[in-house]
Amino acid sequence: ASKTDVPEDFDIDMENPETEKAAVAIQSQFRKFQKKKRVDKS
Template identity: 75%
Template sequence: MSENSSSDPPNSTQGPITDDKAAQEKLESKGANPPTQEPEEEIDIDLEAPETEKAALAIQNQFRRFQKKKK
């Protein structure tokens, strides 16, 4: 018979690993290798340009068609 029967409640040394311990281990492992983030490149778009307006209208029309087709 096993040491931990179904009628005996598990004590702190016999129980499974809790979520807190697992979360702590994940944080420790992530702390060793911090992700390297590249600085975002700022893109300057002229919102008043005629090409930009045409592109925006084309994107909106395609989206509206997609929404109609989806229904």
């Protein structure tokens, strides 16, 4: 699956710098969530 292999209804502009900022923010929050989940388990 390459970056250009996306569904038809995918209309996010991947060239937009704002998209990259949003992706980084989402990933950061997700990593915090994963870390918290792991800590709660042990």
